[in-house]
Amino acid sequence: MRLAVAASIVVLGVAASACGSGSTAAPTSPTSTPTPAPSTATTASPAGTARQQAVEAYLGMWRDVAAVATTSDWQSPRLAAHATGDALQVLSRQLYADRYNGLVSKGTPTNAPVAQSVDSPYEPKTVVIRDCSDATHWLKYRADTGQPADSESGGKHLINAEVKLAVDGSWRVTRFAVEGTGSC
Incomplete structure (x- = not known):
């Protein structure tokens, strides 16, 4: 039960980076023809694209869990948008237990x-993700009174997850393991 509670007290957040390109052009004389700027488009590798999409699916799963956990809606179809198999079963069972309690x-x-690893550089179908999540500000409360469910303050949890390419072309978390508080 403790592992299941830890699984539902997982942290979300997205680190985003932005990049830009700038160029300075030399002034041209009225009779010269401007030269087109070189193309900056790059083609992402299949493995790189898989890593990115798998991380997005993983983050989507935890966003979905956070949203439905506010009511402990264990039957929400939103859970299946980014999770399947064992992962979906674990999430549904935990939310059911929360609702019951x-x-x-x-x-x-x-x-x-x-993203720690990809199974193939050319046709990836599985990505392994490692996450150090912080649940300090995502806690369980009694639905009837709004009081904290226990005296634990959340904390950091190591999570290892497997994300697979589904037949419909989407990436979904198939299983995950949440370690105890303080594991990362």
Whole structure:
């Protein structure tokens, strides 16, 4: 049960980076023809694209869980948007247990997933993700009173997840393991 509770107290958050390109052109004389700027488009590798899409699916799963955990809606179809198989079963069971026990989650989780490996550089179908999530500000409360469910303050949890390419072309988390508080 403790592992299941830890699984539902996982952190979300997205680290985003932006990049830009700038160029300075030499002034041209009225009679010269401007030269076109070189193309900056690059083609992403299949493995790189798979890593990115798998991380997005992983983050999507935890966003979905955070949203439905506010009511412990264990039957929400939103859960299947980014999770399947064992992962979906674990999430549904935990939310069912929370509903049965009169618990909901409040707050905002954060996370920092990293794609650790891809099964193929050319036709990837599985990506393994490692995340050190922080549930300090995403806690369980009694639905009837709004009081904290216990005296635990959340904390950091190591999560290892497997994300697979589905037959419809989407990426979904198929399984994950959440370690105890303080594991990262």
